[in-house]
Amino acid sequence: xxxxxxxxxxxxxxxxxxxxxxxxxxxxxxxxxxxxxxxxxxxxxxxxxxxxxxxxxxxxxxxxxxxxxxxxxxxxxxxxxxxxxxxxxxxxxxxxxxxxxxxxxxxxxxxxxxxxxxxxxxxxxxxxxxxxxxxxxxxxxxxxxxxxxxxxxxxxxxxxxxxxxxxxxxxxxxxxxxxxxxxxxxxxxxxxxxxxxxxxxxxxxxxxxxxxxxxxxxxxxxxxxxxxxxxxxxxxxxxxxxxxxxxxxxxxxxxxxxxxxxxxxxxxxxxxxxxxxxxxxxxxxxxxxxxxxxxxxxxxxxxxxxxxxxxxxxxxxxxxxxxxxxxxxxxxxxxxxxxxxxxxxxxxxxxxxxxxxxxxxxxxxxxxxxxxxxxxxxxxxxxxxxxxxxxxxxxxxxx
Numbered sequence: 001x002x003x004x005x006x007x008x009x010x011x012x013x014x015x016x017x018x019x020x021x022x023x024x025x026x027x028x029x030x031x032x033x034x035x036x037x038x039x040x041x042x043x044x045x046x047x048x049x050x051x052x053x054x055x056x057x058x059x060x061x062x063x064x065x066x067x068x069x070x071x072x073x074x075x076x077x078x079x080x081x082x083x084x085x086x087x088x089x090x091x092x093x094x095x096x097x098x099x100x101x102x103x104x105x106x107x108x109x110x111x112x113x114x115x116x117x118x119x120x121x122x123x124x125x126x127x128x129x130x131x132x133x134x135x136x137x138x139x140x141x142x143x144x145x146x147x148x149x150x151x152x153x154x155x156x157x158x159x160x161x162x163x164x165x166x167x168x169x170x171x172x173x174x175x176x177x178x179x180x181x182x183x184x185x186x187x188x189x190x191x192x193x194x195x196x197x198x199x200x201x202x203x204x205x206x207x208x209x210x211x212x213x214x215x216x217x218x219x220x221x222x223x224x225x226x227x228x229x230x231x232x233x234x235x236x237x238x239x240x241x242x243x244x245x246x247x248x249x250x251x252x253x254x255x256x257x258x259x260x261x262x263x264x265x266x267x268x269x270x271x272x273x274x275x276x277x278x279x280x281x282x283x284x285x286x287x288x289x290x291x292x293x294x295x296x297x298x299x300x301x302x303x304x305x306x307x308x309x310x311x312x313x314x315x316x317x318x319x320x321x322x323x324x325x326x327x328x329x330x331x332x333x334x335x336x337x338x339x340x341x342x343x344x345x346x347x348x349x350x351x352x353x354x355x356x357x358x359x360x361x362x363x364x365x366x367x368x369x370x371x372x373x374x375x376x377x378x379x380x381x382x383x384x385x386x387x388x389x390x391x392x393x394x395x396x397x398x399x
Contacts, residue, residue: 105241174204287313299396
């Protein structure tokens, strides 16, 4: 029964995309079918085979070890600070980003990541038939944040049509940054974080291929990767990575203070207004009711769908970190299927603030195309949200 509901959910999600498609005749059915098959095969392998589970556990173990190393650095700098709280976000999560950003910078300097991204992107383009720039950027977005991924292909922007730009931006919004992945794993089960990072790359392309399908002549399907500023030495790469990580950690901390405080204010207002009618509610509960149909179809049990929908709605309106902090205390009381589905949904940048980040990044590269992104910004968020539901539903089928 769960599998049937999951299949129905996927059909519904794809039908919604088809309904809002800009050019239904140009939809690349072959590419969509191939990517769906790959998603199902990968998810089955990761969660339903001993080899896949072993690999997930080993990779999770590597990340846990890296987190231990990160904590040594944090402890050295902040070890003297006493607190009664068992979990302090800034120390336990935010500052960890600095170490992961440093590792990312080192792997880029050693040309390990560029090699992996280029060849995986080429393989994806060959297998699916999707354009090379879009395929490369989908893989690139798994490792780098929204702005960094777009900067890598800035030399291609003059050749991107509005439809192609939509697909590129969809990959950026539908992904997460590898530099923050370690932080996510302290708030959510690591195996779902790892699975979502891979599945969301496909989901973003599937949804974008339906909403804004593109066809690129073979002679025009070329890619020239922009060579961003490269560190001159190993230690310079470390320093630049640490500085970038510190900026990200500060931004995340600042956003959380602003967003969580604002959410409390909004909840206070809502509770007082609805309380006058005899029923106090919250912003999260309102989101839960709005998203209930899609949440239930994704595989979440009916008695947990309102809670799950509230967390998902919080992520869309605010950001993934705010949603994860609200979700973490709930995990012990929820079924494994709900935890899997919600965790997978949360691993993307699909929220309102991302529209501004992506539009601003593109505008800095090409002002005209930046205005294009601002014009289809809400459609971008809509597509990225559907993509998150698609990944979550597929994971739910195999849990």
